[in-house]
Amino acid sequence: MTHPPAASSRSASAAPASGGGRPVLRLRGIAKAYGPTRALGGVDLDLHAGEILALMGANGAGKSTLVKILCGLVEPDAGTIEIDGRRLSISTPDGARAGGIVAVHQSIADVGVPNLTVAENLALDQLCSGRAPLVATRAVIRRLAGERAARIGLAVDLDARLADLSLAERQLVAIARALGDKPRVLLLDEPTASLSAAEAERLFAVLDGLRRDGVAIVYISHRTGDLRRLADRALVLRDGRVAGAFARPVDYDAALRLMVGHAVLQRRRAAPVGAAAPVVLALKGVRLARSAEPFDLAVRRGEIVAVTGPVGAGKSSLAGALFGLWPFASGEAELDGAPWRPANPAHAIAGGVFLAGEDRWRTSFFPASVPFASIAGTIGFPFLKRWSPFGLVAERRERAAATAAIGAFGIKARSARDPLAALSGGNQQKVVLARWHAEPCRLLLLDEPFQGVDIGARDDIIAAIRQRAGTRATLVFVNDAEEALEVGDRIVAIEDGVLRPDTAFPAAASSSRSAAPSDIRS
Numbered sequence: 153m154t155h156p157p158a159a160s161s162r163s164a165s166a167a168p169a170s171g172g173g174r175p176v177l178r179l180r181g182i183a184k185a186y187g188p189t190r191a192l193g194g195v196d197l198d199l200h201a202g203e204i205l206a207l208m209g210a211n212g213a214g215k216s217t218l219v220k221i222l223c224g225l226v227e228p229d230a231g232t233i234e235i236d237g238r239r240l241s242i243s244t245p246d247g248a249r250a251g252g253i254v255a256v257h258q259s260i261a262d263v264g265v266p267n268l269t270v271a272e273n274l275a276l277d278q279l280c281s282g283r284a285p286l287v288a289t290r291a292v293i294r295r296l297a298g299e300r301a302a303r304i305g306l307a308v309d310l311d312a313r314l315a316d317l318s319l320a321e322r323q324l325v326a327i328a329r330a331l332g333d334k335p336r337v338l339l340l341d342e343p344t345a346s347l348s349a350a351e352a353e354r355l356f357a358v359l360d361g362l363r364r365d366g367v368a369i370v371y372i373s374h375r376t377g378d379l380r381r382l383a384d385r386a387l388v389l390r391d392g393r394v395a396g397a398f399a400r401p402v403d404y405d406a407a408l409r410l411m412v413g414h415a416v417l418q419r420r421r422a423a424p425v426g427a428a429a430p431v432v433l434a435l436k437g438v439r440l441a442r443s444a445e446p447f448d449l450a451v452r453r454g455e456i457v458a459v460t461g462p463v464g465a466g467k468s469s470l471a472g473a474l475f476g477l478w479p480f481a482s483g484e485a486e487l488d489g490a491p492w493r494p495a496n497p498a499h500a501i502a503g504g505v506f507l508a509g510e511d512r513w514r515t516s517f518f519p520a521s522v523p524f525a526s527i528a529g530t531i532g533f534p535f536l537k538r539w540s541p542f543g544l545v546a547e548r549r550e551r552a553a554a555t556a557a558i559g560a561f562g563i564k565a566r567s568a569r570d571p572l573a574a575l576s577g578g579n580q581q582k583v584v585l586a587r588w589h590a591e592p593c594r595l596l597l598l599d600e601p602f603q604g605v606d607i608g609a610r611d612d613i614i615a616a617i618r619q620r621a622g623t624r625a626t627l628v629f630v631n632d633a634e635e636a637l638e639v640g641d642r643i644v645a646i647e648d649g650v651l652r653p654d655t656a657f658p659a660a661a662s663s664s665r666s667a668a669p670s671d672i673r674s
């Protein structure tokens with residue numbers, strides 16, 4: 153494959169522009185293969201105190217594997233790791249932490265202890281390392297947890313069970329827990345994937361502070377806006393190898409071109425849906441919580457409405473109610489003019505309403521307890537009855553649907569039988585979305601569909617959503633305003649459980665990731 157011309161700031165190594173001094177972290181020749189898949193093919197990297205390195209790469213390029221090696225979750229096949237010039241052999245997360253390396257992982261589903269409280273999770277590392285007072289009373293745990301929570305302004309009930317928090321809240325808890333260790337090297341893998349702009353900005357302020365304190369940070373994100381705001385330089389991985397290094401000021405257009413292999417196109421949106429199109433979904437006097445104000449909403453056939461607002465505003469609550477996970481506190485939904493009160497997700501699916509949930513491990517990869525669930529099995533699971541009334545033909549249909557999805561969504565996998573656990577995070581997310589592409593529906597609900605998908609893949613996903621949009625109504629729930637602008641024909645704000653119809657406006661006729669709020673026509 154040929155690469156685009158190199159940017160002037162690109163060099164063959166990852167040496168920092170500022171040069172000077174011994175790196176805090178030095179990697180040489182890090183390699184890792186999973187069976188026949190080469191995840192990393194010999195990566196070199198130098199990281200200095202007080203700098204933030206953007207680690208970029210398309211889905212499956214090897215970024216998470218590198219992070220997992222550095223924090224002791226995966227053992228490399230070859231290569232050396234040095235901290236402050238000393239060779240480090242990392243075989244466990246405790247070993248990494250002792251060497252001053254901590255990470256916040258992209259897949260946080262299994263991070264933390266779900267049945268413990270937020271406070272207990274936050275204090276866990278100190279309690280286990282013997283750095284806490286001998287008798288850990290509730291008050292001691294709350295104090296230790298309170299210190300960690302305060303560092304990032306975490307506004308979560310410390311007595312809540314971790315399992316009861318939303319994905320975004322658990323992401324914030326994971327970040328607060330990692331930062332509590334005052335690391336030398338901090339690795340962040342998609343830390344803002346489910347955060348709103350305000351929460352992300354709070355995190356960035358904390359990272360600015362850590363940079364001033366000399367912490368070396370590796371930051372992985374598919375949100376280029378985050379990288380522009382934070383990173384001092386960038387390293388692009390491609391197929392497990394360093395494809396280029398960019399010094400400050402980073403030329404992100406060139407870095408993205410190098411990453412996805414072609415220019416990132418400006419997106420063109422479809423013509424607005426006219427008032428003649430029939431209303432598919434009508435919400436009338438709906439309350440998401442008893443104390444909230446009621447609101448109305450109408451979504452027409454062919455329309456893609458992006459619902460955006462901060463974490464906890466009620467987006468997942470609205471999506472779940474329409475999918476039969478729980479009822480509205482009050483009010484009515486109508487689908488194609490008839491009352492819509494699904495008793496459970498199976499009824500919703502049978503009635504032509506599909507949801508891709510925010511937390512893929514909890515809501516989409518079921519049965520999540522099947523560790524080797526394949527791409528085909530995951531895509532076919534909701535349609536088992538429809539596809540195989542006598543239990544015979546499902547496997548063939550599943551495989552055909554999964555093979556089509558692998559092509560349409562560019563899922564990086566060897567076959568439809570690959571287990572989900574062998575896919576990179578972004579590719580797992582594409583499977584979640586591909587599932588709901590396999591059958592026609594009346595109402596499609598997508599909750600944070602772009603988590604962890606690279607910028608090239610996001611184009612493909614938006615194209616796939618648009619391709620079928622004309623036959624159904626679509627609601628996309630996103631924290632990120634730029635993503636709302638990219639995907640929505642119309643944007644509706646949600647705040648404190650209330651959709652604000654008076655703030656509903658058509659999205660701009662065309663937009664790119666750099667679209668500013670002033671681009672929105674009201």
Ligand SMILES: Nc1ncnc2c1ncn2[C@@H]1O[C@H](COP(=O)(O)OP(=O)(O)OP(=O)(O)O)[C@@H](O)[C@H]1O
Binds near residue numbers: 218
């Ligand atoms: N446990 C595993 N078993 C088999 N293959 C794996 C496993 N984990 C990762 N891989 C493969 O290794 C390659 C690199 O994956 P990795 O998760 O490091 O990519 P990534 O750059 O972090 O992608 P993303 O942006 O989607 O998170 C991919 O081809 C992936 O399918």
